[in-house]
Amino acid sequence: MKDFIHFNAYSIDEAVALLSRYGGNAEIIAGGTDLLGKMKDRILPSYPEALINIKTIPGLDQIEEKEGMISIGALVTLSCVAEHPVIQKTCTALAQAASRTASPHLRNMGTLAGNICQDIRCWYYRAPQNRFSCLRKGGGRCYAIKGDNRYHSIFGGSVKGGCFAVHPSDTAPALIALNARIITSKQSISADTFFNVGVTHTTVLANDEIITAIQIPAPAPDTRSTFQKFALRKSIDFPIVNCAVAVTEKNGSIAHARLCLNAVSVVPRRAVKTEEVLTGNKIDETVAEEAAMAAVADAKPMEGNAYMIPVTRAIVKRTILACRENHGG
Amino acid sequence: MTENTKNDFRCPYCRRLFDSLSAMKNHMLENHRDGDLPKPEGQIRLTINRKKYIQDVKPGWTLYYLIHDQLGFTGSKQFCDRGACGSCTVIMDGKAVLSCMILAIECDGKTIETIEGIAEAEHPLIPSYVKHHAMQCGYCTPGFVTTSKALLDRNPEPTEPEIRTALSGNLCRCGTYPQHVTAVQETAITLKSQTRQRG
Amino acid sequence: MDHLSEKEKQTMRDLQDSLTADPFPLKTYTHIGKRGPRRLDGLPKASGKADYTMDVQLPGMLHMRFIDSPYPHAKIISMDTREAEQLPGVRYMLRFDNPELPERASMGKVSGLYGDPPPLSGIAHFEGEPMGAAVAAESEEIAEKALELIRIEWEPRPFNLDIIKAMEKDAPLSYPEMYPDSNYWNNGLFDVLTQGDVKKGFAKSEKVIEFEFVRRGHTWIGPERPCGVFQWKGDCPEVWVKQQRPHLVKKNLSTWYGGVPMNKIQLHCLYQGASFGGWVQVPWNMGPLYCAGFVAKKTGRPVKYVFTRREDFYGGSMDGGTYRFKVGFNKDGTILAVEGTSICENQIWPVFNPMNHLKESTRIPHLSGKCVSIWVNKGPTVPTRCEQLPTTLSLTAIFSRVAAECGLDPIEVALRNDGEEGHDMAHLNKKKKKLGFAVIDSLKECVDKGKAAMDWDKKWHPPGTQKLPNGRMHGLGFTWTNEWDDSLGSSEMAIRIERNDGTASILAMGCDNGVDAENTYCRIAADELGFRLEDVHYNPQVDTGFFRMSPDSSTNMSINGWAVRHAARILKKQILEAAVGPTAKTQRGSFRPAFPDCKPEDLDIIESVIIKKSDPADRIKVADFVREAGQSGPLTSTESGGFRWAFTEPLFAYSYHVQVGSYNPVNPRPHMTRQAHFLEIEVDTETGEIHIIKVVNVNDVGKAINPMSCEGQQYGGSIMGLSRGKFEEMIYDPATGVLLNGNLLDYKIATTLDVDAPIDTILVESGMGYGPYGSVGIGEDVGTVMTGLIGPAVHNAIGVWINDHPITPDKILKALGK
Incomplete structure (x- = not known):
């Protein structure tokens, strides 16, 4: 790893002060599982001069229920989220998503906040020694377009000519389906609008802004949520497709639905048309199938990733159907 | 030494920042007059296998480098060096974590257990692993044993799916997975009977 | 009669090819075949105390790292290392153009195939190739930093990734230094296999089919990465190697640096974090060791090199390629003719024709096979777990296709075509009898046991016909072939009785690759000597001057097992002769025999005690018999009170075993043992996922000397094989030739959850193997x-x-039209 200066921050203010002092040349480290991998592989053209450890800030590792909110501190690990009984019960999709992320060890280390801030996994972007100077590094082109794009976006690109790297988070779609808000040192942002792809960034966070908590409004009564993931391996693997859905039922039919896909497009993708299909209906095979079709209606596969369309359809359908079967919450 | 900006003064005890030297001095006199000497930059104090360590570390050192290369706990192995295989697993504050993806400098105050500590305590996992051939080349084995130890500490009677899930972050290229399940299950029974005898 | 006659001893020594059944079998097995005796490596491995080469640290040790070529084919035009050399902590910069480096060096078993390349090349033939410069520094971090400061002007050359394109006339040359004319490399070298006349066979066949498949290259992934440590003690090198074949390192090393006498080389071969054959034979692992030795000499410091995880990725298995077949058969499943071609990438050892196993163990009369190896700009491929991947892949594909075309159960087709070199089972059975073996139908036994375990007859159904209530499609797979482990090789092993306590030490260096082989050799020695198992120990990490198969050439037990058996028999004879005769002579005459009035054949050794057979109460422990060593040993301590105790000369025996083996083209003995494998899966037709439901492995191992070790190979083999079948491939960027998935996140090997189905391991013991006691290897x-x-x-x-x-x-989704 390249040399860097290491700070332990003892308050959010201090972390923010350090960030602004380094003006974009510092990184926050919590779980570190994504950041250290990037640094070891030297994938980027330039490296942070400083790492600011926020694990030393007291109070950020709590899950609290207050005023109709579940508040998950920025240092809460994925395994704590996955195993938390209230989250399991009321925010099932999030608990399931957390439990399917990475591997047990990484879940003990990585945080929920870190999971939604993680960088893309595109193998051109991640090639060691900054082998490909791609769009996301300020370079000239996306190498995946003419290269091997079996794990790239089926919903178009981002950044100038089009970077087709997908967003790899498992928990992001669950947070969006559950209408979560991301609380930062500056503002409170809807999870829906949190993700924003550009050169060297994947979220709307400013250089001197850090997540302090993630808040999920307690779901309305008769709301159920589920999450499903498709990956080649059942552990230590990033999703090829994942999907989270939250539905609220009234008088036996769906009054309200939020469904989000990820790993198939450059940012987590709210499937609005799918939600429309669901709303007002009862969940059954036919409705789920129709809703799943709607989820992929706009898909434009590249040469190597057309298979992701049927997989997405199947996963969306199954997530919806599992929501029907899942009476736990 | 870190390169603090000229105008900032950091309390060496509690790390608070001050605008001026005099403000920091006043703070220290007020709050830390009776404290021990402050810990130098880059020094961590941690417990490894029930023994206390005071170590000077560089920011770039991983916990793996500290324990394996500096302290000689060579039972933790480097297989993937990217958090994808579990061979460097240690137990930190009760949880199985990957020492190759943790900065040593961030381990101040942590309690760590390595395979050496598990063996020293004569944990029944070890004879059980030997008995059931839950190893071949053996390179990944300490990581599996350590992960299994953390599992049994938390869940003394794991089912087969629970064992498989707990070990699903450990890769074994020789393909010894079935034997691990047997070894862990048998250890659970041994531990239970040991507890009963004691109880 | 356990005692060895001269004739028997002679026979043992002459037993070169293990062609016949053992004329002097062991009468009773005490430790051989038992489940449970301790693994010698168990405690160190499970408790983290087993040291591997990657763990070695020496005082003052430097760390060496290499430039990895960013191009799949490129030449260094100029290289500026000045800035890197100035970096504090850099101790030596070894450049490829250092005039003291040789142009050629012997590096690895097949070094010659690469023309004995230079230890550090200025030309890269695959992306990621360690080359150009080696930096030795005080830490890996500094070495890495120094590499980034090296400025290189490259001449990128055109390259090949695709074997079919590389075969075209105007294709660029992948390896012009060695192969200046074309990218074909084995034209006319072991590439063709023929038997009968395939044209006639096709003409006679009721049906003829043609098909083609592609196997994407996959790799071995040794958990411990290639590494080594080199230090000089004066003019004596001391070397730690991660190497499957330590004897090869010693041999190659002796030719380096102007020549080093073998007896000055001190070698350590610690526990090995597996390699499955990977990096065994190719220069890319030996070159760095050469460089480490060179720099160690220049700096006077120990030098260690460790490949990065990514550097380890570039090698691969030998079956990556395109396979084409034409098969003629009758509707009853009798196969009459097969014509096949395998076109494989960088196949380093291209003698394994796709038809090999069909020739060795079927009655198919007409065969024609061609194996073509094409150079492309990817890493070397070596036998990974086995070079027989191409031929077993071929057999499985051919037999399953024929069964499907005939609408038959594949097991029926296997049994119908089982045989040898175009002849039927009656022919093979005659040979078994002639060679002194019991006539056992190995495949039938394997199949019957496997069918029962899988409940095959109940589950079997025609293709694509069984949809399950969970919506998935149910599938069964079956394949079979012969066991092999009968390659060429030689082994030298010795046993010494320790002076003070009478325990036995087996001596011979070899790498531990985790199959509990050392324990197996101990069991053989214990049973042959009549010792308790705990009185026999074997540490193969020490260079004793004897080298065994290690594992090499697909065979270990079947050669090493004989060597240790022979040595133990000779040693037992020595012990018994010493027990009855005046033994060590001193200035004061001979010592009194332990059993003065006996002949060796009157005695036996049971549980490490020498007994008189006619009067078992007349006994002496081997430990008491051999007495102490050293200055306070026999002469002083044995004469106290005027009484002189028995004392023996040193008890030590060596032996060896040489096997020509039955690898192509030599085939002195037919393959008689078989294996059969059964797989049950469910396919999710909406997502294309394959769920493994049950696995049954049945192997006729001849004799299971160490049953749990055999089962370990079945479990491990199933998991590795299914992982390769489901996930594993090396993915290159077509435009730049850069490996895209050279890490353990993107190159997927199965986790505990991916093959979590029950695996039934069944061992058949027909006694027809090449090895001692009729065993045959399974690894x-x-x-x-x-x-x-x-x-x-x-x-x-x-x-x-x-x-x-x-x-x-x-x-799967594509095949289903989705």
Whole structure:
């Protein structure tokens, strides 16, 4: 790893002060599982001069229920989220998503906040020694377009000519389906609008802004949520497709639905048309199938990733159907 | 030494920042007059296998480098060096974590257990692993044993799916997975009977 | 009669090819075949105390790292290392153009195939190749930093990734230094196999089919990465190697640096974090060791090199390629003719024709096989778990296709065509009898046991016909072949009785690759000597001057097992002769025998005690018999009170075993033992996922000397094979030739959850193997054969052949028209 200066921050203010002092040349480290991998592989053209450890800030590792909110501190690990009984019960999709992320060890280390801030996994972007100077590094082109794009976006690109790297988070779609808000040192942002792809960034966070908590409004009564993931391996693997859905039922039919896909497009993708299909209906095979079709209606596969369309359809359908079967919450 | 900006003064005890030297001095006199000497930059104090360590570390050192290369706990192995295989697993504050993806400098105050500590305590996992051939080349084995130890500490009677899930972050290229399940299950029974005898 | 006659001793020494059944079998097995005795390596490995080369640290040790070529084919035009050399902590910069480096060096078994390349090349033939410069520094970090400061002007050359394109006339040359004319490399070298006349065979066949499939290259992934430590003690090198074949290192090393006498080389071969054959034979692992030795000499410091995880990725297995077949058969499943071609990438050892196993163990009369190896700009491929991957893949594909075409159960087709070199089982059975073996139908036994375990007859169904209540399609796969472990090689092993306590030490260096082999040799020695198992120990990490098969050439037990058996028999004879005769002579005459009035054949050794057979109460422990060593030993302590105790000369025996083996083209003995494997899966037709439901492995191991070790190979082989079949492939960027998935996140090997199905391991013991006690090795078999079994199982599930392995979900969905 390249040399860097290491700070332990003892308050959010201090972390923010350090960030602004380094003006974009510092990184926050919590779980570190994504950041250290990037640094070891030297994938980027330039490296942070400083790492600011926020694990030393007291109070950020709590899950609290207050005023109709579940508040998950920025240092809460994925395994704590996955195993938390209230989250399991009321925010099932999030608990399931957390439990399917990475591997047990990484879940003990990585945080929920870190999971939604993680960088893309595109193998051109991640090639060691900054082998490909791609769009996301300020370079000239996306190498995946003419290269091997079996794990790239089926919903178009981002950044100038089009970077087709997908967003790899498992928990992001669950947070969006559950209408979560991301609380930062500056503002409170809807999870829906949190993700924003550009050169060297994947979220709307400013250089001197850090997540302090993630808040999920307690779901309305008769709301159920589920999450499903498709990956080649059942552990230590990033999703090829994942999907989270939250539905609220009234008088036996769906009054309200939020469904989000990820790993198939450059940012987590709210499937609005799918939600429309669901709303007002009862969940059954036919409705789920129709809703799943709607989820992929706009898909434009590249040469190597057309298979992701049927997989997405199947996963969306199954997530919806599992929501029907899942009476736990 | 870190390169603090000229105008900032950091309390060496509690790390608070001050605008001026005099403000920091006043703070220290007020709050830390009776404290021990402050810990130098880059020094961590941690417990490894029930023994206390005071170590000077560089920011770039991983916990793996500290324990394996500096302290000689060579039972933790480097297989993937990217958090994808579990061979460097240690137990930190009760949880199985990957020492190759943790900065040593961030381990101040942590309690760590390595395979050496598990063996020293004569944990029944070890004879059980030997008995059931839950190893071949053996390179990944300490990581599996350590992960299994953390599992049994938390869940003394794991089912087969629970064992498989707990070990699903450990890769074994020789393909010894079935034997691990047997070894862990048998250890659970041994531990239970040991507890009963004691109880 | 356990005692050895001269004739028997002679026979043992002459027993070169293990062609016949053992004329002097062991009468009773005490430790051989038992489940449970301790693994010698168990405690160190489970408790983290087993040291590997990567763990070695010496005082003052420097760390060496290499430039990895960013291009798949490129030459260094100029290189500026000045800035890197100035970096504090850099102690030596070894450049490829250092005039003291030789132009050629002997590096690895097949070094010659690469023209004995330079230890550090200025030309790269694959992306990621360690070359150009080696930096030795005080830490890995500094070495890495120094590498970034090296400025290189490259001349990128055109390159090949695709074997079919590389075969075209105007294709660029992948390796012009060695192969200046074309990218074909084995034209006319072991490439053709013929038997009978395939044209006639096709003409006679009721049906003829043709098909083609692709196997994407996959790699071995040694958990411990290639590494080594080199230090000089004066003019004596002391070397630690991660190497499957330490004897090869010693041999090569002796030719380096102007020549080093073998007896000055001190070698350590610690526990090995597996390699499955990978990096055994190729220069890319030996070159760095050469460089480490060179720099160690220049700096006077120990030098260690460790490949990065990514550097380890570039090697691969030998089966990556395109396979084409034409098969003629009758509707009853009798196969009459097969014509096959395998075109494989960088196949370093291209003698393994796709037809090999069909020739060795079927009655198919007409065969014609061609194996073509094409150079492309990817890493070397070496036998990974076994070079028989191409031929077992081929057998599985051919037999499953024929069964499917005939609408038959594949087991029926296997039994119908079992045989040897175009002849039927009656012919093979005659040979078994003639060679002194019991006539056992090995395949039938394997199949019967496997069918029962799988409940095959109940589960078998025509392809694509069984949809399960969970919506998935149910599939069964079956394949079979002969066991192999009968390659060429030689082994020298010795046993010494320790002076003070009478325990036995086996001496011979070899690498531990985790199969508990050392314990197996101990069991053989214990049973042959009549010792307790705990009185026999074997540490193969020490260079005793004897080298065994290690594992090499696909065979270990069947050669080493004989060597240790022979040595133990000779040693036992020595012990018994010493027990009856005046033994060590001193200035004061001979010592009194332990059993003065006996002949050796009157005695036996049981549980490490020498007994008189006619009066077992007349006994002496071997420990008491051999007495103490050293200055306070026999002469002083044995004469106290005027009484002189028995004292023996040193008890030590060596032996050896040489085997010509039955590898192509030599085939002195037919393959008689078989293996059969059964796989049950479910295919999710909406997502293309394959769920493994049950696995049954049946191997006729001849004699299971160490049953749990055999089962370990079945478990491990199934998991590795299915992982290869489902996930594993090395993915290169077509435009730049850069390996895209050179890490353990993107190159997927199965986790505990990916093959979580029950695996039934069944051992058949026909006694017809090459090895001692009729055993035959198993280590390579299951992993190799299982790799291709996903294909037929998927076909049985969905009714469509997928001709591109690994069979990932995208391919299944495509095959289903989704």
